[in-house]
Amino acid sequence: MDTAGLEAIARECRVQIIRMITHAGSGHPGGSNSVIDILVALYFGKPLRLDPKRPDWPDRDRVILSKGHAVPALYAVMSRAGFIPESQLTTLRKLGSPLQGHPDRTALPGIEAATGSLGQGLSIAEGEALGLKMAGSAARVYCILGDGESQEGQVWEAAMEGPKLGQPKHPLDNLTVILDYNRIQLDDFVAKILDIEPIVAKWQGFGWPVQEIDGHDFGQIQKALDQAEATKGRPSFIVAHTVKGKGVPWMENNPEWHGKAPKPSEAITAIRDILGVTEAAWGEYLTRNSATRAIVDELAALAKK
Amino acid sequence: MPAKATRAAFGEALLDLGAKDDRIVTLDADLSKSTMTVAFAKKYPDRAFNVGIAESNMIGIGAGLALAGRIPFVASFACFLVGRFETIRISVAYTGANVKLVGTHVGVAIGEDGYSQMGLEDIACIRALPNIPIIQPADELECKQVMAYAVEHQGPLYLRLTRQNLEAVCPADYRFQLGKWLRLREGGDVTVIASGGTVWNALEAAKLLEADGIHAEVINAACIKPLDEAMLLASARRTGHVVTVEDHSIVGGLGGAVAELLSELAPTPVKRLGVTGFGESGDAKGLYAKHGLDPAGIARSVKKALGK
Numbered sequence: 001m002d003t004a005g006l007e008a009i010a011r012e013c014r015v016q017i018i019r020m021i022t023h024a025g026s027g028h029p030g031g032s033n034s035v036i037d038i039l040v041a042l043y044f045g046k047p048l049r050l051d052p053k054r055p056d057w058p059d060r061d062r063v064i065l066s067k068g069h070a071v072p073a074l075y076a077v078m079s080r081a082g083f084i085p086e087s088q089l090t091t092l093r094k095l096g097s098p099l100q101g102h103p104d105r106t107a108l109p110g111i112e113a114a115t116g117s118l119g120q121g122l123s124i125a126e127g128e129a130l131g132l133k134m135a136g137s138a139a140r141v142y143c144i145l146g147d148g149e150s151q152e153g154q155v156w157e158a159a160m161e162g163p164k165l166g167q168p169k170h171p172l173d174n175l176t177v178i179l180d181y182n183r184i185q186l187d188d189f190v191a192k193i194l195d196i197e198p199i200v201a202k203w204q205g206f207g208w209p210v211q212e213i214d215g216h217d218f219g220q221i222q223k224a225l226d227q228a229e230a231t232k233g234r235p236s237f238i239v240a241h242t243v244k245g246k247g248v249p250w251m252e253n254n255p256e257w258h259g260k261a262p263k264p265s266e267a268i269t270a271i272r273d274i275l276g277v278t279e280a281a282w283g284e285y286l287t288r289n290s291a292t293r294a295i296v297d298e299l300a301a302l303a304k305k
Numbered sequence: 306m307p308a309k310a311t312r313a314a315f316g317e318a319l320l321d322l323g324a325k326d327d328r329i330v331t332l333d334a335d336l337s338k339s340t341m342t343v344a345f346a347k348k349y350p351d352r353a354f355n356v357g358i359a360e361s362n363m364i365g366i367g368a369g370l371a372l373a374g375r376i377p378f379v380a381s382f383a384c385f386l387v388g389r390f391e392t393i394r395i396s397v398a399y400t401g402a403n404v405k406l407v408g409t410h411v412g413v414a415i416g417e418d419g420y421s422q423m424g425l426e427d428i429a430c431i432r433a434l435p436n437i438p439i440i441q442p443a444d445e446l447e448c449k450q451v452m453a454y455a456v457e458h459q460g461p462l463y464l465r466l467t468r469q470n471l472e473a474v475c476p477a478d479y480r481f482q483l484g485k486w487l488r489l490r491e492g493g494d495v496t497v498i499a500s501g502g503t504v505w506n507a508l509e510a511a512k513l514l515e516a517d518g519i520h521a522e523v524i525n526a527a528c529i530k531p532l533d534e535a536m537l538l539a540s541a542r543r544t545g546h547v548v549t550v551e552d553h554s555i556v557g558g559l560g561g562a563v564a565e566l567l568s569e570l571a572p573t574p575v576k577r578l579g580v581t582g583f584g585e586s587g588d589a590k591g592l593y594a595k596h597g598l599d600p601a602g603i604a605r606s607v608k609k610a611l612g613k
Contacts, residue, residue: 127369
């Protein structure tokens with residue numbers, strides 16, 4: 001798919017992220033919107049080998065969202081890819097919904113591992129990459145780490161092990177790790193809490209080839225994913241520089257929006273910002289776009305509750 | 306059968322089962338000589354992964370391997386393995402990964418190394434997780450039966466194994482079943498429920514009690530989760546007195562599980578024998594005597610519980 005197509009999907013997904021978090025009344029919009037372009041690039045640009053009709057297909061590619069709090073972004077791409085009906089997105093975080101507040105593998109086919117207790121996803125990804133190699137599968141594993149998450153010790157156990165595990169017979173060159181480097185964690189800026197720099201030198205020091213990209217530039221994401229796949233003999237690491245809350249100017253780079261749901265009225269403004277429509281043109285836009293109109297009406301109704 | 310440590314029986318069973326099923330792999334954190342996976346690793350170097358002294362990562366890699374169709378046995382000392390509780394909780398239990406967790410060197414019986422190396426709270430921790438059976442074999446035969454079961458069982462489970470040699474207690478025709486206990490001795494005065502390394506001592510205690518005219522029923526509770534509810538209730542109702550014996554903290558282990566069940570379904574006085582406080586260095590025999598887990602100590606506690 002071309003860049004314009006991916007950008008259009010990413011806008012749709014950002015709208016869905018704001019929509020579902022607002023309906024839930026809680027969640028993490030900032031980190032969801034920083035990682036969404038990476039997920040869109042994987043699910044629709046790459047695209048991953050996936051079949052929503054066979055979520056347990058042994059040779060499917062795997063995405064492990066280690067920063068599990070950004071799961072609304074994953075639900076948005078999974079919905080777009082056919083794993084979840086769009087109508088189900090508004091059940092996020094509600095009693096009985098498979099769309100748990102953090103990923104639950106047993107509740108929702110297409111989720112590869114329970115994550116959200118930070119620092120655990122990369123170890124699982126390494127094990128899965130090794131297991132796939134042992135089974136002779138060509139499937140690839142993608143693990144998405146958070147920057148704040150990189151303060152967890154288990155991440156560095158896995159960092160040390162990744163390039164060595166399975167050698168020499170089954171090196172983990174089927175594993176690509178992507179750091180969503182949005183520079184903000186729950187309490188404050190990462191650099192103020194516990195700086196993870198020099199992050200490139202750290203991963204290189206542990207033996208990983210590291211690429212640095214703009215995590216909102218589909219051309220760069222695509223190229224880096226291809227280069228990682230072409231790297232043989234060891235797993236690859238991509239540092240994706242991102243903006244927390246990307247797409248909603250007043251949420252961008254603001255620690256306030258790490259883990260807070262917008263009010264319905266704020267959500268409608270956020271959606272208009274994501275779609276790049278001026279206030280003056282909004283009414284006319286909605287008459288022409290019935291899907292957006294339905295989402296906005298639903299949010300307006302929520303405000304009256 | 307000569308006395309054998311259940312960790313040694315585990316290592317032998319791995320070789321046997323591993324030859325039949327190439328999905329079986331092992332993971333170690335620099336303790337393969339102690340957990341006894343080392344023979345498997347020598348025979349199947351491509352299926353044995355020593356990830357260094359990094360237990361959390363080892364457990365997570367095990368979960369990933371399981372999700373990709375392998376059957377990983379993830380082994381370390383029980384305290385170091387279960388010490389990474391949060392990784393077990395999320396990467397294994399909540400993820401529903403088919404990981405076989407193997408904790409060795411359980412209890413004060415490891416002796417001289419002291420408390421930091423003793424698995425004494427592992428049952429209490431794992432019991433709190435919804436989907437992990439806990440199995441503690443009492444001898445070589447039972448351990449090998451349990452290993453065959455572990456490979457067939459879909460989903461995570463926890464095996465609790467001893468460093469020290471254990472005398473054979475199970476009959477040759479014994480077949481392990483999840484949730485089924487084994488009555489080793491019949492008696493109508495008191496129900497003594499033991500598990501793992503304390504089963505032999507419980508049997509010896511029953512002989513001492515017999516000499517005093519007390520007929521003790523002795524049950525080998527390999528399954529700590531789930532309990533054998535039917536056998537427990539029937540025996541407790543028959544004898545009216547229950548004593549549990551385990552090389553684990555008296556909090557949250559076999560004794561805790563038995564007391565919880567009985568208090569709800571058949572209130573019966575329960576005396577929990579086990580370890581109180583921290584463990585310490587010393588010889589295993591001395592430590593068992595100190596905590597009242599040797600035959601004389603068990604017999605003494607049973608008599609006290611019966612008011613004799």
